[in-house]
Amino acid sequence: MPQFPSVEWFEALRDTVQDDPHWRDFGMMDCAMGVNVGETTIKLVFDGYEIPEIADISSSAGDEDLDFTLVMPEDRWREMIENIKSNGHADLHHTLNTIDLESPEELAKGEDYNRRDLFYRFNQTLQDFFDASSSVETTFA
Template sequence: MPQFPSVEWFEALRETVQDDPHWRDFGMMDCAMGVNVGETTIKLVFDGFEIPEIADISDSADDADLDFTLVMSPERWQEMIKNIQSNGHADLHHTLNTIDLESPEELAKGEDYNRRDLFYRFNQTLQDFFDASSSVETTFA
């Protein structure tokens, strides 16, 4: 059972969505994003309907190739993932959009606003991606 956050967890999520014929209904994405959970940062590269790269970049100071990074506390990430697993999808209070709107700080962080804007452009597809974690057995760090 993969542990969140880890490369193995995101690889299991990638397998889940890429084995799902409805993944193409979510819409194509072209972005490189980071998922920051405490001291851990995982890089995910989306290229159309593929996710060709998943890497732990926690020890790397170079995140300049990321369009944006989703940053939440480990507790907030765990709450969101558990909510998705309980409901099969995020409820109204646990979507990426709601979390972003209700947080005093932006959820998506990045130096270049045009690149960071990809979070908003692909928000629903990203939500569908995380919602697919409802079928990924998960433990938490």
């Protein structure tokens, strides 16, 4: 059972969506995204319908090539993932969009606003991606 956050967890999520014929219904994405949870940052590269790269960049300076990084405290990430698991998808209070709107801090962070805007452009596809984690067995640190 993969632990969130980890490369293994995101690989399991990638395998889940890429094995699902409905993944193509979500829409293509082209972006390099970071997911920051405490001291851990995972890089995901979306290329069309593929996710060719998942890497732990916590101890490197690899975040300069990211379009944006989703940043939340560990407990908020856990709450979102557990909510998705319980409901099969995020409820109204646990979507990326709602979390972003309700948070005093921006959820998507990045130096270049045009690149960070990819979070908003691909928001629904990213939500569908995270919603697919409902079928990934998950443990937490």
